[in-house]
Amino acid sequence: MARDIPVIVLTGGPCGGKTTALQRIPEKLSEYGVSCLVVPETPTELFSAGVTIGGNGLSAKQFQKQIFLAQIEKEDRFRKIIKHMHGGKLVLFCDRGTMDGRAYMDPAEFNAMAETLGYSVPQLWDRYASVNHLVTAAIGAEKFYTLDTNKCRVEDTLEKAALADMKTRAAWVGHPHVRLIDNSTDFEGKLKRLLASICRVVGIPVPLEIERKFLVHNPVLDQLLVRSDIHIAEIDIEQIYLTADGKFGRRVRKRGQNGRDVYYLTKKYDVEPSVRIELERGITPLQYYYFVRDECDVSRETIRKKRYCFLWNSQYFELDVFLEPARLCGLTLLEIELTDKNDRIDIPGFMGTVTDVTEDPAFTNRALAKRR
Template identity: 45%
Template structure:
C-alpha cells in the first residue's frame, strides 16, 4: 500500500479533546516546516451524520463497525495515493482516527471476529500507522471546557466522556509508538505539545529517540497484571552487521502469525538520546536479514513487552526470556519528547535503579554472546 514509505499517523482522543482544532492546526504548521500532508476525514461521523443508524433497520453494531473499518481502509488507501503525487519528498498522511478506534464498541471476541473476516490482526492494524497521538478529553483535567455543542454526533456527559477516553486509550495500548497529550497546560500549550510530539516522530529537525530506563525488581514485574490493564506483546530482535557510526536491528513485534516487522538504525547522540530511523519490512525481509546479515557476536533477544498507561504516561515493561543469561531481567522504559519531561513512576512497581545511559544493560549488550 505504501511503496514510498510515507508516514501514516493517527490523531485520536476522547470527546471534546481538541481533535478538530488539531486537524486544522497541525497541517498548517507542518507546511511551514516543509512537510506536505493530507488528512483522512473521520468515517464514523460521516456515517452517523448521513442517517446510518446502528442497531436499527437490521444493522448490528458488529455490521456497522465492519463497514466503518472497510471504509476507513479504502479512504486511507485513496488519500495515500493522492499524497504520493505531491512533489515534496517530505510527506505525512494524517488520519482522523484509525481502525483500533472501533474496538471499544465491540466485545473483545466480536472485534477479533470482525477483523479476522477482514483478513487482519491487531498487529497488522498497528503496523498500518507509524504513530498514534491520543488527545485526552477536556472532561478529564479541564471539565469547564467540555462541551457537546461543536459536534452533533457527541452525546456523552462528563463522566461518560472520561470513560470513553479510557476505552480509546486502552484500544491503542500495545502500539509501538503511542503518545498521550494531556490537559496539563492551557489549550494552546496542548496543541504545541501535540505539534512537538508529531515533529519529534517525523524527524523535525531530526528523528531523536529520548527515553528513560529503570531496572525493576523481577518479582514486582511479574505481578504487574494484578495492578493495571496491560497489553502483552512478544518481541524478538536480532542485531545485524552495522556501520561504524550506528547499530542496525530487525524486530518482530507480536506473535509470528500476526506480527509486524521493523528494521531500525540507531546512532547515539548523548546519554539517553539517540537518532532513530525505523521502517516497516515484510516477514521475508526480516528472516532474510537474520539469515544473511546477522552479527554473530550477538544472540537473538526474546522478551515479553507489557504496555500500560499510568497517569497518562505510556510505559513499556520488558521481561527478557532469551538468551539464557538475561532471562528474568525486567526493564521499564518511557519515551519522552524532551529529556526534562517529568516522569511519574507507577507505585506498584519496585524500581531497583535508573539505568538510563547504562550501556551494559542496553538491549544490544544484553544480546552479546558470553
C-alpha cells in the same frame, strides 16, 4: 509497511481538541516544508450521511464493521494519493484509525472481526507510525468541555466523556508508539506538545526517540497481570543485531501476538544517553530472513522477550521481561518514551524498587546481546 511517508493517527476523548489540531497542525507543518493530507473521521461521515444504529438502522456490530471497512478503504486510497504528491516531506494524518473501533466493542470480538476481514491486530498497529491521543477536556479541563464542536457527539456528561476517553486509550495499548497529550497546560501548550511529538516522528529536525529506562529489581509481572484496572497488551519480540552501517547500529525485529507477526529494520545512534536518532521501516518476512542470514552480527546473541504495554496515570509504559539468551532470563526493564526529556514520570508504586539505567550503556539491548 514502509515508513517513507509516515501515517500518524490523531485520536482521543470527546472534546480533546482533535478537530482544532487537525486544522492547525498541518498549517504549522507547512511552514516547515511538510505537505499533509488528512483522512476524515469515518463515524462522523456515516452519521452525517444519515446512517443510524438500532431501530431501522444498523446493529452496533454491523456499524462497527462498516466503519472498519470504510476506514481501511479510505486510508489505502489516501496512501495511494499522497504517493503521487511532490515536494518535500509528506505526512498522512488519520482522524482516528482502525483500532478506535475496539473502544466500542468487546476487545476479543473486535479482534475476531478484524481476523475475519483479513487483518491481525499487529498488522493494524503496523499501519501507523505513531498514535497521538488527545485527552478529553472532561479530564483536567472540565470547564472547557462542550458538545458544540461535534454535532454527532453523544457524551453529554463529564463522566461519559471520561469513560469514552479511557476506552479509546485502552484500544490502542500495544502499539509501539503511543503518546498521550493531556491537559496539564493550557490548550495552546497542549497543541505545542502535540506538534513536538509529531515533529519527532516526521523528522523535524531529525527523527528522535527520547526514552527513560529503569531496572526493576523484584518480580512484578504477577502483580501487573492481576490488576483489573489496567489494560495490558502482551507482545512477543525477537530482535537480532546486524553489522553496523557507519555510525548507525542496526537490528531487525519480529513483533507480534498469537503467532501473527510484523517485521522491522531499525537504524539508530545515540545523540546523548536518553536521546537517539531512530530510523525504522517495515520489511517482509523474507527480507527479515535474508538480513539475518547475510548481515547478522555474530558477536551478539538473539534477544527474545515478552513486552507488556500498559497505561498508568496518562503515561504509556512498556515492561520488558527477557527470555533469551538464558543468561538474561528474568531480567526486567521498564521503559517509557517521552515527548521531551524533561517530562515528569510517575512510576507505578507496584513496581517496587527500580533503578534509572537510562544513562548506563550496559543496559542497552545491543550491549545486553553481546556474547559473553
